[in-house]
Amino acid sequence: MDKKDENEYITVKKSENFSEWYSQVIIKSGFVDHSEVSGCLVFRPSAYGAWQIVVGAIDKLFREDGIENVYFPLLIPEKFLRKEQEHLEGFSPEVAWVTQTGDTELEERLAIRPTSETIMYASYSKWIRSWRDLPMRYNQWNNVLRWEFKHPTPFIRSREFLWNEGHTVFATEKEAYAEGEVILGIYNKVLLEYLALPGIPGKKTDKEKFAGALESHSIEHIMPDGWAIQGPDWHFDGQNFAKAFDIKFLDKEGKTQYAWQNTFAISTRELGVMVSVHGDDKGLVLPPRVAYIQVVIVPIYKKDNQGKVNEYAESVFKRIRKEFRARMDHRDGYSPGFKFNEWEMKGVPIRIEIGERDMAKDMAVLALRDTGEKKEVKVEDIAKTLAAELDAMHARMLAKAEKFLKDNTHHAGSYEELKRILKEKGGIVGAPWCGSRKCEDKVKDEIGAKITNIPYHQKKEDKKCVVCGEKADSLANFARSY
Amino acid sequence: MDKKDENEYITVKKSENFSEWYSQVIIKSGFVDHSEVSGCLVFRPSAYGAWQIVVGAIDKLFREDGIENVYFPLLIPEKFLRKEQEHLEGFSPEVAWVTQTGDTELEERLAIRPTSETIMYASYSKWIRSWRDLPMRYNQWNNVLRWEFKHPTPFIRSREFLWNEGHTVFATEKEAYAEGEVILGIYNKVLLEYLALPGIPGKKTDKEKFAGALESHSIEHIMPDGWAIQGPDWHFDGQNFAKAFDIKFLDKEGKTQYAWQNTFAISTRELGVMVSVHGDDKGLVLPPRVAYIQVVIVPIYKKDNQGKVNEYAESVFKRIRKEFRARMDHRDGYSPGFKFNEWEMKGVPIRIEIGERDMAKDMAVLALRDTGEKKEVKVEDIAKTLAAELDAMHARMLAKAEKFLKDNTHHAGSYEELKRILKEKGGIVGAPWCGSRKCEDKVKDEIGAKITNIPYHQKKEDKKCVVCGEKADSLANFARSY
Numbered sequence: 001m002d003k004k005d006e007n008e009y010i011t012v013k014k015s016e017n018f019s020e021w022y023s024q025v026i027i028k029s030g031f032v033d034h035s036e037v038s039g040c041l042v043f044r045p046s047a048y049g050a051w052q053i054v055v056g057a058i059d060k061l062f063r064e065d066g067i068e069n070v071y072f073p074l075l076i077p078e079k080f081l082r083k084e085q086e087h088l089e090g091f092s093p094e095v096a097w098v099t100q101t102g103d104t105e106l107e108e109r110l111a112i113r114p115t116s117e118t119i120m121y122a123s124y125s126k127w128i129r130s131w132r133d134l135p136m137r138y139n140q141w142n143n144v145l146r147w148e149f150k151h152p153t154p155f156i157r158s159r160e161f162l163w164n165e166g167h168t169v170f171a172t173e174k175e176a177y178a179e180g181e182v183i184l185g186i187y188n189k190v191l192l193e194y195l196a197l198p199g200i201p202g203k204k205t206d207k208e209k210f211a212g213a214l215e216s217h218s219i220e221h222i223m224p225d226g227w228a229i230q231g232p233d234w235h236f237d238g239q240n241f242a243k244a245f246d247i248k249f250l251d252k253e254g255k256t257q258y259a260w261q262n263t264f265a266i267s268t269r270e271l272g273v274m275v276s277v278h279g280d281d282k283g284l285v286l287p288p289r290v291a292y293i294q295v296v297i298v299p300i301y302k303k304d305n306q307g308k309v310n311e312y313a314e315s316v317f318k319r320i321r322k323e324f325r326a327r328m329d330h331r332d333g334y335s336p337g338f339k340f341n342e343w344e345m346k347g348v349p350i351r352i353e354i355g356e357r358d359m360a361k362d363m364a365v366l367a368l369r370d371t372g373e374k375k376e377v378k379v380e381d382i383a384k385t386l387a388a389e390l391d392a393m394h395a396r397m398l399a400k401a402e403k404f405l406k407d408n409t410h411h412a413g414s415y416e417e418l419k420r421i422l423k424e425k426g427g428i429v430g431a432p433w434c435g436s437r438k439c440e441d442k443v444k445d446e447i448g449a450k451i452t453n454i455p456y457h458q459k460k461e462d463k464k465c466v467v468c469g470e471k472a473d474s475l476a477n478f479a480r481s482y
Numbered sequence: 483m484d485k486k487d488e489n490e491y492i493t494v495k496k497s498e499n500f501s502e503w504y505s506q507v508i509i510k511s512g513f514v515d516h517s518e519v520s521g522c523l524v525f526r527p528s529a530y531g532a533w534q535i536v537v538g539a540i541d542k543l544f545r546e547d548g549i550e551n552v553y554f555p556l557l558i559p560e561k562f563l564r565k566e567q568e569h570l571e572g573f574s575p576e577v578a579w580v581t582q583t584g585d586t587e588l589e590e591r592l593a594i595r596p597t598s599e600t601i602m603y604a605s606y607s608k609w610i611r612s613w614r615d616l617p618m619r620y621n622q623w624n625n626v627l628r629w630e631f632k633h634p635t636p637f638i639r640s641r642e643f644l645w646n647e648g649h650t651v652f653a654t655e656k657e658a659y660a661e662g663e664v665i666l667g668i669y670n671k672v673l674l675e676y677l678a679l680p681g682i683p684g685k686k687t688d689k690e691k692f693a694g695a696l697e698s699h700s701i702e703h704i705m706p707d708g709w710a711i712q713g714p715d716w717h718f719d720g721q722n723f724a725k726a727f728d729i730k731f732l733d734k735e736g737k738t739q740y741a742w743q744n745t746f747a748i749s750t751r752e753l754g755v756m757v758s759v760h761g762d763d764k765g766l767v768l769p770p771r772v773a774y775i776q777v778v779i780v781p782i783y784k785k786d787n788q789g790k791v792n793e794y795a796e797s798v799f800k801r802i803r804k805e806f807r808a809r810m811d812h813r814d815g816y817s818p819g820f821k822f823n824e825w826e827m828k829g830v831p832i833r834i835e836i837g838e839r840d841m842a843k844d845m846a847v848l849a850l851r852d853t854g855e856k857k858e859v860k861v862e863d864i865a866k867t868l869a870a871e872l873d874a875m876h877a878r879m880l881a882k883a884e885k886f887l888k889d890n891t892h893h894a895g896s897y898e899e900l901k902r903i904l905k906e907k908g909g910i911v912g913a914p915w916c917g918s919r920k921c922e923d924k925v926k927d928e929i930g931a932k933i934t935n936i937p938y939h940q941k942k943e944d945k946k947c948v949v950c951g952e953k954a955d956s957l958a959n960f961a962r963s964y
Contacts, residue, residue: 033605036562037592040555042605045620048551069530073522074556074594074625074642075578080518093584096557098594100579101629110519112556112580112594123515123524132813138527143556143625147583160556331614 008341013281018225019153026154026275029284029346039152039159043268046284046346049292050195051162051268055141057194058164058266061186067137067166072119074142075110080118084244087117090211094146112145117212117263120167121245128169128259130250135175137168155272156229156482163267169247169259173238176260180217180234183264187232188219190266195274196287196398197221198405199231200428200477202453207440213263214238220452220477221273222408226426228452228479229273232266277401278370284347285369287397288390295326295386296343300336300355313354316364316379323383324390344369349393350386370397409477415466418478422449428479430455432472434465440476442467449478490823495763500707501635508636508757511766511828521634521641525750528766528828531774532677533644533750537623539676540646540748543668549619549648554601556624557592562600566726569599572693576628594627599694599745602649603727610651610741612732617657619650637754638711638964645749651729651741655720658742662699662716665746669714670701672748677756678769678880679703680887681713682910682959684935689922695745696720702934702959703755704890708908710934710961711755714748759883760852766829767852769879770872777808777868778830782818782837795836798846798861805865806872826851831875832868852879891959897948900960904931910961912937914954916947922958924949931960 007028014021026032033042043051059069075098081088091114098110113119120138128136145160152159166183170176184201191197199219209216213235221229241247242258251257278285288294299313310330317328327348329339336353343351353365353374364382366375370393377385408427412418418431433439433451443449454476463472489510496503508514515524525533541551557580563570573596580592595601602620610618627642634641648665652658666683673679681701691698695717703711723729724740733739760767770776781795792812799810809830811821818835825833835847835856846864848857852875859867890909894900900913915921915933925931936958945954 033608035555035601036559036604037555037557040557042555043553045550045552048553048622051553052551068527069534070527071525071530071533071644073517073519073524074627075519075522077518095584096580096592097582098578099581100591102575102577102631109582110578119517122518126515140530145556149584162553 008338009345010281010283014224014279018223018276021279021281022153022272022276025279025283025345026272031275031284031346032154034154037159039148039157041154041158041160046286046292047271050271050274050286050290053290054190054194054266054270055164057190058186059141061189062139062164062166065182065186066135067139067168070138070140071142072113072116072123072140074113076113076116076119078109078111080122081111083118084212084241087212087241087244091115091146094148096145096147113142114144114146115265116140116142116144116165117167117241118245121241121247121261124167124169124259125246125248128247128249131171131252134169134171134249134259137166137179139164139166153272153482155269155275158268161268163265166262166264168262169242170261171249171251171257171259173260176262177236179262180236180264183234183262184217184219184232187264187266191219191231191270192398194287194289195270196394196401197231197270197273197277198398198402200405200409200453200455202455202477204233204453205437205440205451205476207437208451208453210235210263212237212240214240218453220428220479221277222405222427222479223273223276223482224404226408226480228428228477228481229269230452230481231270231273232264234262234264237261237263277404278397279347282341283345285397286347286349288349288394291347291349292325293327293343293346293348294324294390295320295350295352296329296348297326297352297354298329298336298339298343300353305356309354309356309359312359316352316354316382319379320383320386324386340367349390352382368393370400411475412466412478418443418449418466419447422447422478422480426480428452428477430475430477431466432461432463433474433476434468434470435473436465436468436470439465439467443478447478449480451476452479452481453477490820491827492763492765496706496761500705500758503761503763504635504754504758507761507765507827508754513757513766513828514636516636519641521630521639523636523640523642528768528774529753532753532756532768532772535772536672536676536748536752537646539672540668541623543671544621544646544648547664547668548617549621549650551622552620553622553624554595554598554605556595558595558598558601560591560593562604563593565600566694566723569694569723569726573597573628576630578627578629595624596626596628597745597747598622598624598626598647599649599723600727603723603729603743606649606651606741607728607730610729610731613653613734616651616653616731616741619648619661621646621648635754635964637751637757640750643750645747648744648746650744651724652743653731653733653739653741655742658744659718661744662718662746665716665744666699666701666714669746669748673701673713673752674880676769676771677752678876678883679713679752679755679759680880680884682887682891682935682937684937684959686715686935687919687922687933687958689919690933690935692717692745694719694722696722700935702910702961703759704887704909704961705755705758705964706886708890708962710910710959710963711751712934712963713752713755714746716744716746719743719745759886760879761829764823765827767879768829768831770831770876773829773831774807775809775825775828775830776806776872777802777832777834778811778825779808779834779836780811780818780821780825782835787838791836791838791841794841798834798836798864801861802865802868806868822849831872834864850875852882894948894960900925900931900948901929904929904960904962908962910934910959912957912959913948914943914945915956915958916950916952917955918947918950918952921947921949925960929960931962933958934961934963935959
């Protein structure tokens with residue numbers, strides 16, 4: 001037997017070398033490719049297709065809630081970035097600057113947006129005059145660039161990524177704050193219902209909050225290597241940007257007031273989390289609702305029955321192709337085994353195998369990507385069966401991901417325990433924390449873990465900070481984090 | 483009476499000063515706004531919403547035809563741009579260059595994509611190995627930047643714009659060429675069915691073709707000022723880029739061949755054409771299928787019946803809000819006249835007026851944006867009536883635009899006639915042309931008109947070139963063109 005081509009399988013186990021597994025799986029499965037510009041990915045149809053479905057789902061929920069889409073320029077004048085000092089300091093080390101157009105040097109450098117607060121708020125300041133103009137709940141779906149100097153990891157730390165950036169304006173603090181729960185609820189719903197990705201929602205610490213915001217809130221995931229990773233977030237900006245950008249309105253009493261603002265985002269990073277959480281040693285395992293190809297039909301024939309089997313397989317394909325994202329694999333010259341392997345690596349949820357014996361019984365064999373199980377099913381009911389199997393697979397993948405999250409969420413009652421769990425098990429560890437930056441920094445310095453967030457819905461308990469022993473405000477979630 | 487606020491109406495007539503009318507209408511209607519970066523627009527919800535609908539319609543037809551979406555990086559290494567000489571010369575004067583990231587100078591400049599052939603084809607060259615990999619029909623929806631130095635006009639000549647760029651690869655010339663008709667058919671269908679914009683399809687001359695292509699084909703519109711404007715296009719690249727980027731495949735016989743390629747695009751420029759063709763002296767007139775708000779309800783009340791009328795109007799709103807993009811204008815403190823004017827300027831297709839007398843009869847008044855006509859209709863049937871009225875309005879707007887196109891498409895049998903028509907009437911003038919660059923240049927130099935395209939489906943006639951008197955190959959369409 002020939003040596004197998006290394007491009008055709010993943011050479012390491014996910015449990016043994018997650019980072020190498022990840023690097024291989026995203027490329028070999030044809031999900032993405034590297035480009036010549038380090039940190040900038042090529043999204044192939046499977047990756048872009050999943051993102052397009054996520055965008056569609058969130059966009060629909062946003063609109064139903066009254067959020068409106070806009071599009072602002074890619075390029076931001078440097079002077080805008082300089083308006084909010086904390087924001088500038090947070091982003092300027094990562095900004096890609098346009099300095100020339102054609103052969104001409106620009107008088108003022110233009111930043112490729114790392115995020116669009118500054119250019120949007122300059123317009124908001126012109127547009128908003130009275131309480132009647134509020135709320136203004138604008139969102140854009142676009143590409144942003146952050147030239148991070150840390151080692152780029154596809155999706156997880158990409159220099160260019162796709163996202164939504166919501167930038168909303170309200171007349172009152174209360175309305176602005178109330179929007180946050182709605183937004184995180186929408187993100188969470190789509191993560192669960194489409195990507196089968198659970199997470200832990202909570203509030204960021206002051207240290208970890210967004211540059212320029214009063215509060216940041218996030219949904220945090222856990223990766224297979226036990227490191228945490230931040231998912232979508234919502235930032236309560238208060239009146240910080242309103243003051244920097246002069247976003248004022250006349251209230252009902254005719255008094256001028258600064259507006260209250262939010263910012264929120266979900267990015268293509270979630271595709272990296274999806275690949276990581278669900279994938280296995282054979283490659284991608286795509287959640288059925290975002291899978292680019294949900295069902296692939298592989299006819300199994302020999303020379304003497306090829307025509308007959310192909311024709312039958314084609315008739316099955318016709319039954320399902322309108323209802324599902326289906327593909328017929330009629331490539332000649334590849335063995336069924338080769339094809340099975342390829343579609344498994346690509347993460348296609350269901351493979352339908354059809355041979356002459358199946359034909360004779362009007363049956364087909366379904367192979368389920370997540371469990372590897374095979375099922376003989378009636379061709380007559382195949383569309384109904386597929387719909388049910390895809391839903392069941394989604395539910396299984398979500399349950400498995402939830403179990404993983406739960407199994408890797410721990411509790412520590414002391415500093416030693418926090419240290420030991422993070423060292424031995426990883427994951428996210430909840431521990432009482434006094435709320436001080438000093439204790440937060442100490443954990444970072446000594447254990448290498450940060451506070452991912454302070455989870456919502458805590459029981460009020462009388463606990464002591466595991467770091468300093470003072471009264472603990474709340475349970476904070478500590479983790480080594482991407 | 484107070485002087486009317488100039489922001490609340492268009493101060494010039496479209497027929498008298500089209501360019502000023504256009505500048506006013508896109509801003510005052512809240513369709514777009516200028517940004518601090520010259521030539522880069524802010525798309526407000528009405529503009530972005532129309533684009534999102536166009537994208538959705540085209541994307542669906544593309545997918546049904548087997549085209550797949552991908553996403554390539556925004557930034558292109560300079561060396562890629564240098565690979566195809568003609569392409570480089572065509573684009574490099576307009577490229578925005580990233581030279582710094584954070585505080586660091588880049589070793590190689592990175593171009594913000596003016597179009598993505600070069601970065602995509604570098605990947606295609608890696609991905610395509612055998613005839614089995616073909617056709618590869620990839621498309622992306624993205625933003626591009628072309629730093630043109632001519633005076634920017636919103637949508638019409640914007641430095642940043644949104645578009646699709648299809649880049650497909652075939653094994654044979656025949657397959658590649660055949661795709662062109664399908665693509666232009668899809669563009670034309672969506673232009674007609676959504677934007678109510680007719681155009682003239684045809685082939686570009688060598689002079690006017692895309693930098694790097696063998697042939698370019700376009701759909702051309704006529705603007706209200708009689709100038710032509712190029713709409714969507716398809717470029718038959720032949721093997722030019724395949725040779726520059728080494729896109730080769732093993733054919734069924736095991737022979738290495740260069741692939742055949744196409745490129746095609748439609749951009750947000752169409753929104754500018756839509757505004758121009760359909761708008762009137764009151765402002766925007768949005769085609770119903772892309773109108774951000776299709777129906778607005780304006781309750782008409784006095785102090786003593788305000789509650790009652792509002793409640794009734796709200797009940798009408800509830801009947802229609804699921805089926806239509808509807809808005810209830812319950813703003814207090816503005817007169818009905820003020821509101822009518824505002825929604826007319828914004829181009830909302832149908833306004834529903836409801837007062838106490840209408841209520842009593844269970845009737846409402848529809849005001850149709852395109853004709854100004856008012857109709858009394860039964861509230862009971864209102865959803866059905868609105869659907870029919872919106873369809874009828876679309877049909878009227880399309881018929882009107884088609885008549886305009888026809889009325890402004892002329893024929894010239896001699897050079898003098900060509901000159902006279904272009905001078906006196908403008909529009910597009912078909913005239914026999916020998917096919918030489920010399921004659922094409924002469925018309926450009928002496929009359930200021932170019933060949934927009936050579937329309938399809940010509941009768942073969944024995945004519946002489948209006949410029950040189952030699953045998954004419956075909957009828958070419960001449961026009962002054964944006």
